[in-house]
Amino acid sequence: MDKFVIQGGNRLKGDIYVSGAKNSVVALLPATLLLDVPCIIENVPDISDVKICLTILEELGATVEKLREGTYRISTVDVTSTEVPAELARKMRASYYFLGALLGRSHRAVAAMPGGCNLGERPIDQHLLAFESLGAETMLIKKIDNDGTAYIDAVELKAETLYGSTVSLNVVSVGATMNAILAAVKADGTTVIENCAREPHIVDLANFLNYMGAHISGAGTHKIIVEGVQKLIGNDALEGSVEERTYAVVPDQIEAGTFMVAAAATRGDVLIHGVIPHHMKDIAERLVECGVTVEEVESDDEVCIRVSVSENRRLRPTNIKTEPYPGFPTDMQPQMAALLCIVDGQSNISEQVWEDRFRYVAELRLMGAQINTTHDGAIIFGVPGLHGAKVKACDLRAGAAMIIAGLAADGTTEITDIHHIERGYSNIVEKLRGIGADMKRISED
Numbered sequence: 001m002d003k004f005v006i007q008g009g010n011r012l013k014g015d016i017y018v019s020g021a022k023n024s025v026v027a028l029l030p031a032t033l034l035l036d037v038p039c040i041i042e043n044v045p046d047i048s049d050v051k052i053c054l055t056i057l058e059e060l061g062a063t064v065e066k067l068r069e070g071t072y073r074i075s076t077v078d079v080t081s082t083e084v085p086a087e088l089a090r091k092m093r094a095s096y097y098f099l100g101a102l103l104g105r106s107h108r109a110v111a112a113m114p115g116g117c118n119l120g121e122r123p124i125d126q127h128l129l130a131f132e133s134l135g136a137e138t139m140l141i142k143k144i145d146n147d148g149t150a151y152i153d154a155v156e157l158k159a160e161t162l163y164g165s166t167v168s169l170n171v172v173s174v175g176a177t178m179n180a181i182l183a184a185v186k187a188d189g190t191t192v193i194e195n196c197a198r199e200p201h202i203v204d205l206a207n208f209l210n211y212m213g214a215h216i217s218g219a220g221t222h223k224i225i226v227e228g229v230q231k232l233i234g235n236d237a238l239e240g241s242v243e244e245r246t247y248a249v250v251p252d253q254i255e256a257g258t259f260m261v262a263a264a265a266t267r268g269d270v271l272i273h274g275v276i277p278h279h280m281k282d283i284a285e286r287l288v289e290c291g292v293t294v295e296e297v298e299s300d301d302e303v304c305i306r307v308s309v310s311e312n313r314r315l316r317p318t319n320i321k322t323e324p325y326p327g328f329p330t331d332m333q334p335q336m337a338a339l340l341c342i343v344d345g346q347s348n349i350s351e352q353v354w355e356d357r358f359r360y361v362a363e364l365r366l367m368g369a370q371i372n373t374t375h376d377g378a379i380i381f382g383v384p385g386l387h388g389a390k391v392k393a394c395d396l397r398a399g400a401a402m403i404i405a406g407l408a409a410d411g412t413t414e415i416t417d418i419h420h421i422e423r424g425y426s427n428i429v430e431k432l433r434g435i436g437a438d439m440k441r442i443s444e445d
């Protein structure tokens, strides 16, 4: 089994670069199915979820060319299939974006229920509500498991025509907001999506589609308006031309936040490049409450974030409540918890998005953390330090928390189940080694 081995105790120091956002690129790649011309996407992170998305595109009939590291030319003009291969759909959560994109493109889509991190119940009722609001018919394909219990195995969507309409989401959902946009972009008429999520990746999807000719306004607010268009060809002047549009994926807010917390936990001094500072506001505020110095610094015409803590400084506790953007991101909750294990005093975490995002607590306890969990939260009693241990990455962000804990701990930490981490962090070992981490990846068959 592959694992990361970390020798803790090094202060992280130096420059680190953020990759393109996982939760954006996993929507942009399916969105290429809506285009009537090829396009080039840059700043694509080297993560396994991207590999799965690209394989799905190819299986559907798209042409994917890697032009250089992180840059792909994608042509979906010859795609005829409307069925996402089931094994691939089950490998990641974001495969549900192929439902919206294929429905928008071909008025038919079939996909197995998505996989991804186990964070408790992960329904897709709001996605289906969006599709149905636009006139699609939903069929849930059921199967019986070994215990005789019926479960939903796959979803089939069909529509004669998709009509612009009002989509009133009952829950603020990133995925349902993205899927509503994907299905509405080429619908007949105007769609109003209410109670939208506002995450940076939603704005990125809208920017990408608008750049290719869509008419989407309001992304980043609670109400998004999509005026349906017939074609997405970059712009009218480009029709018939060989010129292709190039779009760069937005920087990953959560990867940047993970580096910020890793710098703080190791009492380091790290300059984070390729970050959008206003995306990091809430994370930065919590770190500052702990006594960490967080500054915006200009470096080579770019605004970076510098995170530093003097070597022997003890940090203070803080309280966290996860919320949809612009609140504190649930995807930073485990990493922040790892830091709060080693501050002076008691911190409280309230998890408001996922019902089961504390499975990492048992692993942190193996390293000496003192944490009590409640039905939707955790109380962390800071200890002077953690010690290395053999732990596992229960899911993607839980794995990031284990890395942070391992970097800050005394001794050696071995992290197994690292495939979860590699779903979402591009070249994590090389990047952290570049700022002084003693960390290696060991492959064992």
Ligand code: EPU
Residues within 6 Å of the ligand: 023, 024, 026, 093, 094, 117, 121, 122, 123, 124, 125, 126, 127, 128, 171, 172, 173, 174, 175, 176, 197, 330, 331, 353, 354, 355, 396, 397, 424
């Ligand atoms: N929800 C419903 N019905 C739905 C959809 C969601 O009740 O149809 C509920 C969920 O159960 C949850 C809440 O709404 O309680 C929010 O879920 P959301 O739909 O926003 O989550 P998601 O789109 O499935 C994305 C990210 C997650 C991230 C959440 C919240 C992707 C591929 N995944 O998931 O990322 O935690 O938004 O920000 O974009 C991660 O990167 O580690 C990760 C889990």
